[in-house]
Amino acid sequence: MKRVLPxxxxxxxxxxPLLDRNASHIxxxxxxxxxxxxxxxxxxxxxYTGLLALGFxxxxxxxxxxxxxxxxxxxxxxxxxxxxxxxxxxVAGLFGLVxxxxxxxxxxxxxxxxxxxxxxxxxxxxxxxxxxxGGPDGIAGIDQPRLFGFGFGFNPVPxxxxxxxxxxxxxxxxxxxxxxxxxxxxxxIREDELAAAHMGINTTTAKLAAFSLGAxxxxxxxxxxxxxxxxxxPSGFDFNTSVMILAALVLGGMGNLPGVITGAVIIxxxxxxxxxxxxxxxxxxxxxxxxxxxxSVDLNQYRFLVYGIILVTVMLFRPEGLxxxxxxxxxLHAEASSGAPAQxxx
Amino acid sequence: xxxxxLSLSGVEAYYGRIQAxxxxxxxxxxxxxxxxxxxxxxxxxxxxxxxxxxxxxARGSINLFGESIVGMRADQIVRxxxxxxxxxxxxxxxxxxxxxxxxxxxxxxxxxxxxxxDRVLSLFPRLGERLKxxxxxxxxxxxxxxxxxxxxxAGPKVLLLDEPSLGLSPILVDTIFNVIADVNRSxxxxxxxxxxxxxxxxxxxxxxxxxxGTIVKSGPAATLLADDDVRKAYLGED
Numbered sequence: 001m002k003r004v005l006p007x008x009x010x011x012x013x014x015x016x017p018l019l020d021r022n023a024s025h026i027x028x029x030x031x032x033x034x035x036x037x038x039x040x041x042x043x044x045x046x047x048y049t050g051l052l053a054l055g056f057x058x059x060x061x062x063x064x065x066x067x068x069x070x071x072x073x074x075x076x077x078x079x080x081x082x083x084x085x086x087x088x089x090x091v092a093g094l095f096g097l098v099x100x101x102x103x104x105x106x107x108x109x110x111x112x113x114x115x116x117x118x119x120x121x122x123x124x125x126x127x128x129x130x131x132x133x134g135g136p137d138g139i140a141g142i143d144q145p146r147l148f149g150f151g152f153g154f155n156p157v158p159x160x161x162x163x164x165x166x167x168x169x170x171x172x173x174x175x176x177x178x179x180x181x182x183x184x185x186x187x188x189i190r191e192d193e194l195a196a197a198h199m200g201i202n203t204t205t206a207k208l209a210a211f212s213l214g215a216x217x218x219x220x221x222x223x224x225x226x227x228x229x230x231x232x233x234p235s236g237f238d239f240n241t242s243v244m245i246l247a248a249l250v251l252g253g254m255g256n257l258p259g260v261i262t263g264a265v266i267i268x269x270x271x272x273x274x275x276x277x278x279x280x281x282x283x284x285x286x287x288x289x290x291x292x293x294x295x296s297v298d299l300n301q302y303r304f305l306v307y308g309i310i311l312v313t314v315m316l317f318r319p320e321g322l323x324x325x326x327x328x329x330x331x332l333h334a335e336a337s338s339g340a341p342a343q344x345x346x
Numbered sequence: 347x348x349x350x351x352l353s354l355s356g357v358e359a360y361y362g363r364i365q366a367x368x369x370x371x372x373x374x375x376x377x378x379x380x381x382x383x384x385x386x387x388x389x390x391x392x393x394x395x396x397x398x399x400x401x402x403x404a405r406g407s408i409n410l411f412g413e414s415i416v417g418m419r420a421d422q423i424v425r426x427x428x429x430x431x432x433x434x435x436x437x438x439x440x441x442x443x444x445x446x447x448x449x450x451x452x453x454x455x456x457x458x459x460x461x462x463x464d465r466v467l468s469l470f471p472r473l474g475e476r477l478k479x480x481x482x483x484x485x486x487x488x489x490x491x492x493x494x495x496x497x498x499x500a501g502p503k504v505l506l507l508d509e510p511s512l513g514l515s516p517i518l519v520d521t522i523f524n525v526i527a528d529v530n531r532s533x534x535x536x537x538x539x540x541x542x543x544x545x546x547x548x549x550x551x552x553x554x555x556x557x558x559g560t561i562v563k564s565g566p567a568a569t570l571l572a573d574d575d576v577r578k579a580y581l582g583e584d
Contacts, residue, residue, distance in 0.1 A: 181452070188438060188449050195436035197400065200424030200453025200500060 013164055017157045025273065027156035030228065032268030033163025034221050039248045039264040040170050040257075041217025046246070047255035047325075048183065049210040050190030052112045055119015056245050059215040061237035062095050063088040063222020065126060065133065068232045071143040074134065081145035085166075085223050092219025093212040100211030104204055107193075119242050126234040138233025142226050152227070159228045166220065167261075174257060177213075186210055240304070244271065247307050251314055253321025262323050270306060275299045349412070350375050351535055352397070352428065352504045357406035359396045366392040368559040369406065372537075374504055379526065379536045381546035381567060383580055384556035390539045391433055393556070394506050397537075398430045399423040410503070425453045427503030433512065433539075435493040439482030443473055446481050446492055450499030458501065466495040469528055487518035491525060498529065505529065505536045511545065523549050543580035547571045555580070 017026050042056045066088040070079045079087075103114050126133045133139065145152045145162070152158045177183050185206040188196035197203050226232045244267055252263020279299040286294025314321065350373035359367040366389050374380045384390050395401040397408060399420040408416050415423055438446050447466060451459045467474040470491045476484065481492060490510055497505055510526065511519040523545050530536050530549075540546035547553050547567040555563040555576060563570065570576050577583040 184445075184449060184452065187441070188452070191438040191440060192436050194400075195432060195438065196449075197420045198398065198424065198430050198432055198436070199449050199496070200421045200429075201449075202419065202421040204419075 010164075010168065014161075017160055023156055026160050027228075028269065028272035028276075030156050030160040030163050031272040032265055033160065033167055034225055035245065035248060035268040035271075036167055036261055036264040037163070037170065037221040037224075038218055038245045039252075039260045040167075040174060041214040041221070042245050042249055043254060043257075043260045044174075044177075044186070044214040044217070045210050046249060047260065048178070048186040048190065049207060050186075051207065051210065052108060052115075053211075053214075054112050054116040054246065055122075055239070055242050056115075056214075056218060057237045057239070057241035058099075058119045058122035059092045059095060059218035060222045060225070060241065061122050061126060061232075061234070062215075063092045063219030064226040064232045064237070065139070065222070066091045066219070067223040067226045068139040068142050069132075071227075072139050073141050074132075074139045078143055081143060081223075081227060085220055088223040089216040089219040092222065093216035096212035096215025097208055099215075100208045104207055116239075116242075119239060123234040123237050126237075133234075136234060138231060140231040142230045142232065144227050144230055154230070156228070159224065163224065166224070170217065171257060178257075182206060182209055243304075244307070247311055249321075250311060251321060253324035256321075256323055256325035259321050259323035259325070263321065266310075266322075267307070270310075271303055275303055275306070351411060352537065353407075353409045353412075354393075354397070355407045355409075357393075357396060357408060358404045359392055359401055360404055361392075361401075366559055367396065367403070367406075370556070370560055371406075372554050372561060372564070374535050374537050377530070377533060377535055378551040379530050379538055379549055381538045381540060381543075381550035381553040382556055383540055383543040383546055383553060385579075386541075387558075388556045389559040390556055391508055392559075394430055394508050394537075394539060397423075397428060397506060421453065424500060427501070428506065429497045429500040429502035429504070430506040430508065431493045431497040431510065433508035435489050437481040437484075437489050437492050437496065439480065441481055442478055443481060443484070443492060444477040446496050447473070447477075447499050450496035451501070454501055456501070459499070462499055462501055465532065466498050469498070469525065469532070470495050485518075486514050487521055490514065490518075490522055494525065494529065498534070502534055505534050507536060507538045509539060509541065511540060511542050519545065543576070544571070 016029065020026065038056070038060060041059070042053070045051050045053045067084050069075060070077050070087070071081065071084060099115065099118050103111055106114055127136055147158070150158075185196065185201040188199060188201055189203055189206055193203055248263040248267040249260060250263070251266060252261065253259025279297065282294050282297050282299065286292070286297065352374040355371045357367050357370045358365065370389070370393060372380070372382065382390055382393065392401065396403050399415070399418055399422070403416060407414055410426055410428060415426060415428070418426070438449065441449070447463065451462070472488055473492060473495055476488070481489065484492060494507070494510065507526065510522050514522060519542065526536065526538065527549050538546055538550060547570055550567040552565065553567045553570045554561050555570065563573065563576065571581070
């Protein structure tokens with residue numbers, strides 16, 4: 001059962017574009033896939049290593065703009081999409097190191113504040129370096145991928161399959177990583193950093209690796225995002241986006257991949273499909289019944305209200321997330337781990 | 347005593363401007379238990395932090411088998427064979443006993459890990475019964491055994507124990523000191539830091555008395571146990 005269920009889900013997902021012919025639906029599913037990738041990245045930093053990083057959307061932006069610079073009329077450079085996935089991942093990973101290195105000594109709220117600052121700086125820089133970045137308008141006309149002579153264009157279906165393929169590869173990678181030496185060192189750091197150092201774990205390298213690898217995932221998500229939309233602008237990478245990614249993690253269950261996917265899918269569908277659809281229905285209803293308030297309503301404006309309600313509800317009734325990891329559950333239900341170590345001065 | 351395995355000489359260490367160690371010197375020889383006793387704030391834990399590379403000494407030398415380890419990172423020092431079981435046990439409470447022990451061997455790549463695992467389980471049969479249990483669900487004494495077992499999994503050339511009897515009931519304190527003697531008999535030299543000076547000196551071959559960052563007395567443990575000053579200051583006798 002444990003091995004069959006994922007296979008069934010994967011096959012079912014592969015058939016979705018054949019059953020659902022609505023392009024805007026497929027587009028929403030693809031964007032949800034992007035959120036899953038972002039959540040994978042943040043999960044390495046927050047879920048595995050226990051470093052609370054806000055402003056994660058900055059790495060998403062760096063990935064997207066790296067591709068936009070190197071595959072658009074902006075500078076007249078048109079590098080091929082496929083190797084650019086790796087290049088943008090590497091560039092975002094490098095920025096992960098740049099942010100990780102000075103923040104190594106910080107933890108908890110302090111780390112959150114510094115990473116939040118980084119998340120604010122990146123969109124600001126993109127907005128104000130308009131000579132290169134196109135300022136608030138961003139960069140348009142970004143190249144779209146081609147595969148064996150087939151151009152993806154604006155058709156969401158090939159992007160959907162591309163996201164699906166990359167998510168599957170990432171899952172395989174993350175599953176192995178989780179049980180590798182570096183995965184165990186992240187887990188040890190999350191549990192007790194001092195004890196981890198006593199085990200001979202180089203905590204500096206391990207934390208930098210977490211930042212860098214997490215950022216690389218965001219870089220990949222950035223390339224796909226820029227290619228699918230064929231345009232990037234700073235407003236797509238603001239604090240709201242960072243909050244959305246973190247909300248997906250908290251909702252689904254940090255540190256546990258099925259949970260992370262579940263959270264990202266719920267938040268993604270809510271954001272990209274349900275709220276826009278519901279807005280349409282309400283507006284149509286309003287027009288037909290001649291109720292001006294309903295006809296002009298935009299439910300998308302209330303997405304943070306909806307996130308808020310969902311998150312508060314989850315925190316109240318299931319603080320470990322919908323599908324938590326076993327350790328996380330133990331952490332939040334104290335009776336299971338009562339023997340906390342005694343602290344005294346020596 | 348043959349050539350020391352671990353040797354500190356004239357070590358000075360600071361927390362900011364505050365000097366915590368003032369020219370501390372001590373040796374740990376082959377196969378012996380050395381007790382380092384002293385009051386709160388005397389610098390016992392600082393000594394261990396300095397040996398483990400968590401605090402850089404301002405002056406002085408720290409040698410393992412005659413080779414300086416000053417300036418090495420904490421993880422490199424563990425790989426060299428100096429392994430600490432930290433104060434307050436610091437086991438990973440939400441990981442299983444087995445995962446805790448495996449993390450102990452994190453820095454190793456040699457083939458003797460399985461053998462050391464068996465050795466730890468034969469020293470601590472209780473851990474073998476509880477491999478699947480979360481570390482945090484163990485009793486205090488079992489957690490201390492796990493902390494020592496985890497340190498042994500690193501294959502130490504010298505084992506540093508920081509307050510192993512801290513927070514344990516008197517019966518468990520006896521158990522833990524028996525365990526320390528067992529570990530030592532299996533060939534591991536131990537630097538033992540304790541507030542329970544009597545127990546520490548009973549199990550140790552030699553002892554050092556630390557006051558305000560410097561060694562004020564040293565000698566065979568039996569001599570220290572009989573020493574008037576030590577009896578008054580650390581053993582609670584008149």
